[in-house]
Amino acid sequence: MADKRYGMLFDSNRCIGCQSCSVACRAENKVPDDVYRLQVRIEGPKGEYPQLVMDFERHSCVMCENAPCVSVCPTGASYVNQDGVNMVDSQKCVGCKYCINACPYQARFINPVTGAADKCTFCYENRVQKGEKPACASICPTGALIFGDLNDPNSEIRQALRQNTVKPKEHLGTNPKLYIVPNKRGGER
Template sequence: MAEKRYGMLFDSNRCIGCQSCSVACRAENKVPEEVYRLQVRIDGPKGEYPNLVMDFARHSCVMCDNAPCVPVCPTGASYTNQEGINLVDAQKCVGCKYCINACPYQARFANPVTGAADKCTFCYESRIKKGEKPACVSICPANALVFGDLNDPRSELCLAMKRYTAKPKEHLGTMPKLSVIPNKRGGGQ
């Protein structure tokens, strides 16, 4: 079987904006208070009462196959592993912020404690390597997140992606491995 290639699906129709994913991410990865690896942005309410809708959008690294953040790194601290996850080696990072500036998703930040670039890693070191799902996926009460192997057509992720999905800023050619099921609850984009 081919090497695993991890991806994620965010279903904006299921998301309730509870921020459980963001809280779980912060706890799992010891993210300092003034920054975040993952956030759910809430837009709304929109419409007129009683027909109001809310839009929810995941904001995090989208794990690009053609990641603009990787080739600009002068030390090799930004890299993509064999399983397609974009990572940062904090020991090699010199804090130049080239990768932060190169990310069209604004998903990277300078960690105020370490000074190194930081971002979502799908909890690679702490969970995926142990065969567990990322913290955000495991905690979501609405099952709005699906994680899995893009190379396995029988994976829960591949099966869920058979529905209409979109890729954030796909026109940039970054080839994100985060897919989104757009809001279809009326009034959503």
């Protein structure tokens, strides 16, 4: 078992849709225009006045433990590193798009600059390895993103997981390491 097992919690009740996380991701990872590693999708308003609500949904790699993108990669470019982070080795990637087609979360793309598959990596190589949080989690003004080691019972993420959380498309058996606190604002919908 890995020494660390990184994961993230997205609290949709705290998200205000400001896109700071997406902008920070783009800047930190030099993401080309017209593609993204992270996006906050906004739906709404929903409900009836005065009980209107906006829904915010994080769209990025969910760091599956049973990652379909890894198992279909013919070159080994898609892999899970020692800390449980799903990565892409752009030097090994041949751009076949198998991983893109296999991802049930539509979280991968071909980087138009490198020609290789690309996606969120929790800023592993440029931040997490140095003991820093991913760019998105470090910039979030409302604390909607909590990142940490799922193997550490004292980590902030483990404490936060005591809330009622869900995993995206959990029924697929991919075992994502992105947890979501469902939106409770606006009452029953």
